[in-house]
Amino acid sequence: MRHLWLLLLVVPLVTVGCGTESDSEAPTALKVVLSHGANSRPYLPWPGDVAKQVAGDLEDAGFEVEIRKEPWSAYIPSVTSGRHQLALLGWSPDLPDTDNYLVPLLHSDSSEIGSANNISFYRNPEFDKLLDEARLPHTREERHALYEKAVRMVFRDVPMVPLIYADRRVAFRKGFAPLQTEWVTHPLIRRVKEAPSDTLVFLRGADSNSLDPGDVTDGESSKVIEQVFDRIVRYVPGTQDVEPALATSWTKNDDHTVWTFQIREGVTFHDGTKLDGAAVATTFERMRDPKHPYHFPDGKWDNWKGSFQRLIKKVEVGSHPMEVVFRCNHAAPGFFLHMLAMFGCSIISPAAMEKHGADIRINPVGTGAFKFVKWDSGNEIHLTRNENYWDGPPKIKDVYFRIAPDATVRADRLIAGSGADLIDNLGPDTIPQLEKTDSVVVSKLPQSSFCYLAMNCLKAPFDNPKVREAVAYAINKKNLIRLAYRGYAKPALVPTLPSFLGFPKDLKDRPHDPEKAKALLREAGYAVE
Amino acid sequence: MLTFLLRRLLIAIPLLIAASFIVFLVVSNFPGDPCAEQIKYKTPEAMEACRSALNLDGPFLERYGRYLGRAAQLDFGHDVYNDRLQVGDELKKRFPATAELAIIALLIAYLIGTWVGTRSAIRPGTWIDAVGQVLSLGGISIPVFWLGMILIAIFGVELRWLPFEGWSDTTIAGEGYYHTRWWLFEPLFRLDFGIFLTALKHILLPAVALSTIPLATITRMTRSSMLEELGKDYVTTARAKGLTERRVVKRHVRRNALIPIITITGLQLGTLLSGAVLTERVFSWPGLGTYMIDAALRVNHSVLMGCMLLFVVTFVLVNLVVDLLYGVIDPRIRHSRS
Numbered sequence: 001m002r003h004l005w006l007l008l009l010v011v012p013l014v015t016v017g018c019g020t021e022s023d024s025e026a027p028t029a030l031k032v033v034l035s036h037g038a039n040s041r042p043y044l045p046w047p048g049d050v051a052k053q054v055a056g057d058l059e060d061a062g063f064e065v066e067i068r069k070e071p072w073s074a075y076i077p078s079v080t081s082g083r084h085q086l087a088l089l090g091w092s093p094d095l096p097d098t099d100n101y102l103v104p105l106l107h108s109d110s111s112e113i114g115s116a117n118n119i120s121f122y123r124n125p126e127f128d129k130l131l132d133e134a135r136l137p138h139t140r141e142e143r144h145a146l147y148e149k150a151v152r153m154v155f156r157d158v159p160m161v162p163l164i165y166a167d168r169r170v171a172f173r174k175g176f177a178p179l180q181t182e183w184v185t186h187p188l189i190r191r192v193k194e195a196p197s198d199t200l201v202f203l204r205g206a207d208s209n210s211l212d213p214g215d216v217t218d219g220e221s222s223k224v225i226e227q228v229f230d231r232i233v234r235y236v237p238g239t240q241d242v243e244p245a246l247a248t249s250w251t252k253n254d255d256h257t258v259w260t261f262q263i264r265e266g267v268t269f270h271d272g273t274k275l276d277g278a279a280v281a282t283t284f285e286r287m288r289d290p291k292h293p294y295h296f297p298d299g300k301w302d303n304w305k306g307s308f309q310r311l312i313k314k315v316e317v318g319s320h321p322m323e324v325v326f327r328c329n330h331a332a333p334g335f336f337l338h339m340l341a342m343f344g345c346s347i348i349s350p351a352a353m354e355k356h357g358a359d360i361r362i363n364p365v366g367t368g369a370f371k372f373v374k375w376d377s378g379n380e381i382h383l384t385r386n387e388n389y390w391d392g393p394p395k396i397k398d399v400y401f402r403i404a405p406d407a408t409v410r411a412d413r414l415i416a417g418s419g420a421d422l423i424d425n426l427g428p429d430t431i432p433q434l435e436k437t438d439s440v441v442v443s444k445l446p447q448s449s450f451c452y453l454a455m456n457c458l459k460a461p462f463d464n465p466k467v468r469e470a471v472a473y474a475i476n477k478k479n480l481i482r483l484a485y486r487g488y489a490k491p492a493l494v495p496t497l498p499s500f501l502g503f504p505k506d507l508k509d510r511p512h513d514p515e516k517a518k519a520l521l522r523e524a525g526y527a528v529e
Numbered sequence: 530m531l532t533f534l535l536r537r538l539l540i541a542i543p544l545l546i547a548a549s550f551i552v553f554l555v556v557s558n559f560p561g562d563p564c565a566e567q568i569k570y571k572t573p574e575a576m577e578a579c580r581s582a583l584n585l586d587g588p589f590l591e592r593y594g595r596y597l598g599r600a601a602q603l604d605f606g607h608d609v610y611n612d613r614l615q616v617g618d619e620l621k622k623r624f625p626a627t628a629e630l631a632i633i634a635l636l637i638a639y640l641i642g643t644w645v646g647t648r649s650a651i652r653p654g655t656w657i658d659a660v661g662q663v664l665s666l667g668g669i670s671i672p673v674f675w676l677g678m679i680l681i682a683i684f685g686v687e688l689r690w691l692p693f694e695g696w697s698d699t700t701i702a703g704e705g706y707y708h709t710r711w712w713l714f715e716p717l718f719r720l721d722f723g724i725f726l727t728a729l730k731h732i733l734l735p736a737v738a739l740s741t742i743p744l745a746t747i748t749r750m751t752r753s754s755m756l757e758e759l760g761k762d763y764v765t766t767a768r769a770k771g772l773t774e775r776r777v778v779k780r781h782v783r784r785n786a787l788i789p790i791i792t793i794t795g796l797q798l799g800t801l802l803s804g805a806v807l808t809e810r811v812f813s814w815p816g817l818g819t820y821m822i823d824a825a826l827r828v829n830h831s832v833l834m835g836c837m838l839l840f841v842v843t844f845v846l847v848n849l850v851v852d853l854l855y856g857v858i859d860p861r862i863r864h865s866r867s
Contacts, residue, residue, distance in 0.1 A: 075830045409811060418693055
């Protein structure tokens with residue numbers, strides 16, 4: 001009797017454990033499987049609702065759809081190895097550049113079975129050539145033309161149906177102003193110039209994994225890292241342009257393979273170490289060189305592998321101690337400076353890496369506006385003002401990052417003024433109430449992530465372009481946004497943002513037309529009534 | 530007495546092994562591959578290193594044996610997604626938050642439950658009996674996470690009587706005050722009543738939400754147990770002796786009725802631990818419940834195993850304490866044992 005409770009826990013777990021795993025293909029009728037991850041994402045607040053909506057649309061057009069929901073840790077391996085037919089996924093870019101959308105999502109280099117980001121397995125040499133060409137140092141207009149051509153090709157071949165551009169919102173207590181972000185960053189607390197108190201509590205959904213900028217990719221880690229560290233360049237708020245930060249100026253050689261940066265004088269790290277060219281070079285070399293003493297063996301270094309590995313040959317101190325030289329293997333692309341503004345390129349104190357070793361991830365030391373004080377894992381991170389910040393000390397004195405996994409509770413706490421000054425990842429159903437509350441401001445951040453329906457081009461029936469186009473006609477994006485996003489999203493047209501290079505301004509989306517979809521399916525040889 | 534204690538502790542060992550086996554079996558059969566999820570560039574070497582670090586390679590029994598061997602030395606491995614976090618350390622760190630919450634919830638449930646239960650047994654059919662019925666019915670049928678949300682909405686957002694800003698040393702006493710992680714009980718032991726009161730305010734909402742689970746059972750058990758005792762001959766004798774009703778109930782009936790109540794209160798700790806999983810999530814409580822539910826959602830093998838084992842140990846120990854309490858309440862049990 002007394003162990004009944006254990007049984008109660010075990011039984012549902014067992015049933016979950018043997019749920020999935022029947023991967024039979026349906027060759028005859030239009031039976032298809034739509035897979036999605038169980039966990040919510042910024043671009044998929046309710047994955048189940050989106051899946052149901054899409055499945056309904058497809059059934060109206062003559063498909064027979066089975067929805068398969070998998071835990072995130074099973075879903076990702078399954079789609080990266082191409083075991084799916086239809087899959088719901090999204091993408092949040094690291095750079096404000098179309099390259100960062102098209103290459104990971106649709107270039108054939110990204111379609112290797114087992115590690116694919118291109119889970120449509122779209123492999124089009126003509127398309128690849130356009131992207132490779134656009135990486136070379138061309139003018140903005142030339143790159144725009146190349147990307148536009150590539151994007152139209154994607155629209156024609158339909159390897160995926162872009163569903164929505166997600167709205168990214170934060171809400172904060174009235175009086176904190178401004179709460180700006182740089183292009184892809186989270187709200188930057190150092191930019192707050194007016195505040196009702198000198199403490200700010202940032203309430204978020206989960207804890208950070210690590211505060212070593214070289215070794216993390218997740219948002220919960222980067223939103224803390226961005227307050228503690230600086231990069232050598234940064235975005236001008238509200239734009240996609242780059243301005244000097246820890247570097248004051250830079251030059252490049254004619255073929256864009258050698259970049260020389262002058263480092264700002266008089267900046268010190270939080271531990272008192274002086275910032276110089278060597279510190280900058282060490283930050284990059286530790287990621288590049290597997291034999292580097294600070295290339296800690298348990299690191300994953302995904303930032304580096306994803307962005308710089310093939311490009312950078314060496315980073316070294318230049319002709320004087322305040323100069324850093326980046327030597328590249330080939331011409332650096334037009335968005336090289338944007339890459340350096342990513343949080344993964346945050347400059348770390350070499351003395352702190354010497355002192356803490358791999359534990360630098362729980363003892364971050366940068367040059368940023370806030371100094372790290374304490375991390376109580378699973379509960380709270382405390383930062384305090386850097387009085388010697390090179391760009392002027394911030395207005396806020398203490399910043400606490402706390403956790404509330406439930407979006408409703410985050411909103412409740414902000415509305416009650418009980419332990420929350422700033423919240424993010426707003427639940428779409430909490431937005432109306434937040435907007436109604438006088439003491440709260442809801443603010444839209446630059447759009448960046450989008451959600452799409454990937455169609456596995458290696459598997460029937462989606463190896464047939466007519467079937468893929470039928471799917472594009474079948475989906476009612478307007479309804480999807482109204483019902484599965486509560487109206488908080490914009491319909492997506494192509495896999496890049498309207499503000500980015502290559503977005504075709506005059507391109508019209510396929511209308512929602514189930515009859516046309518059925519006609520296409522009949523053309524493809526399927527019997528639909 | 531000592532042999533009794535020893536025997537009971539020894540029984541716990543096979544129990545733990547059996548429980549760990551079942552949990553390990555279930556957790557190993559979860560779908561998904563944590564290594565495939567966290568490694569972006571999946572070379573065979575990287576995958577192999579990851580699998581061996583997470584004890585995911587080899588046949589099932591071999592892995593289970595390895596786990597058991599390490600667990601016996603109190604090494605529960607590290608968090609699947611963060612090798613910096615040792616599961617053992619995290620369990621130690623998070624235990625006080627859950628324990629304090631459970632203790633306060635049980636205390637609330639016991640005090641209210643026995644009071645209401647006694648009242649309704651003495652005067653069946655009156656308003657207090659009706660309240661008791663509603664309490665126990667509501668407690669059983671209202672889900673705690675829903676109740677938690679409602680409590681937050683009423684007492685936190687609308688009335689603003691109680692804070693719900695989470696459980697953290699900085700929200701209660703400020704940085705550097707605490708030496709331990711017993712954020713409620715430490716100020717009490719230091720006779721620092723101001724801070725104790727602040728901590729109590731912070732813990733009240735989740736504790737009330739959590740207390741509804743045992744409250745229902747305790748109320749009903751008190752009522753029926755009291756009713757049974759009230760009908761016995763010795764009560765008539767006591768009344769015939771001319772004792773006041775108050776004295777009859779307090780000195781005679783309640784003591785006899787207490788045994789089943791204590792048993793059920795102890796047993797409730799099990800449901801309390803599983804209820805804590807839901808309550809903690811709603812109130813973002815930094816305890817074992819939050820830890821476990823996050824682990825379950827992300828298929829975090831080592832964390833799940835650690836939490837389950839700790840729950841089993843706690844449950845066994847609490848039942849032991851309940852058994853020992855019998856002797857204190859009822860001398861007959863004490864005598865028959867020795």
